[in-house]
Amino acid sequence: MTELKAIIFDMDGLLVDSETVYYEGTQQIADEFGLPFTKETYLAGLGISDEELHLFYHKLYDDQIGYQEVERFIVVSYAHCVTLFQAGRAQLKSGARELLAFCHEKKIATVVASSNSRELITLLLEKTGIFNQFQAIFSVEDVHRAKPDPALFLAAAKHLGYDKESLLVLEDSKNGLIAANQAGIPVIMIPDLLPAPADVPVLTVLPQLDSVPAFLLKNYQFGDD
Incomplete structure (x- = not known):
């Protein structure tokens, strides 16, 4: 043995x-940005690096809201999730x-x-x-x-x-x-x-x-x- x-x-x-908190936090910001983000969208990016996830978001949303706005969505959603983690949500x-x-x-x-x-x-x-x-x-x-x-x-x-x-x-x-x-x-x-x-x-x-x-x-x- x-x-x-x-x-x-x-x-x-x-x-x-933490994944549930990531999803809920990102969903809240996506709704504010008017993006068609769902739990299935989140799960499609599960387990990859931040760099790969950002590329995934750009591929999904650049044509809808533009590159710079997607960048802002990434920054705002990340900051919101960090705030939730700092508050002990996970x-x-x-x-x-x-x-x-x-x-x-x-x-x-x-x-x-x-x-x-x-x-x-x-x-x-x-x-x-x-x-x-x-x-x-x-x-x-x-x-x-x-x-x-x-x-x-x-x-x-x-x-x-x-x-x-x-x-x-x-x-x-x-x-x-x-x-x-x-x-x-x-x-x-x-x-x-x-x-x-x-x-x-x-x-x-x-x-x-x-x-x-x-x-x-x-x-x-x-x-x-």
Whole structure:
């Protein structure tokens, strides 16, 4: 049985219930701009970098309101979402605190690898009280491309210094699953706003973070055993 040395966590939609806040905040500003933005629009851009998301918005809306107005929409909606996060609107996902305590007990290293900016990763982890639970944080600023490119997970794996089979990724998005597979690191899917895709290999799909410790106890060894 493999000894589990470290877990690489996604953040948005996995540790922190931020995707719903992103959607609601962006929807409010889109309505103010008169843009045909829906939840399906938001989901179409889920799990990509800010740069790619901005290109997506320009492709959708430049012909309707012009490039400069789309740029203003991006700035205003981002600022509004940050305000919501600063107000504590994004809560920890169920089981997050307990899973991190389990990792500490079993001497499993924990790092974050997120396509978000370091500024927002820090804000959300601090607001939810778990910032100090991670040995390292890898953000979109640390790599040449965000997920589904494997660069974030490869950077985290290099930092940890363990064999990839002794690592585990926890993800909630298809792009994250693709990135983990391309990095050669086993991955568990915990769906958030979208169901688990059928076309990307995973170790298992679990309903929430509360279910992870039992799966780990059944399938891995630990350094304290």
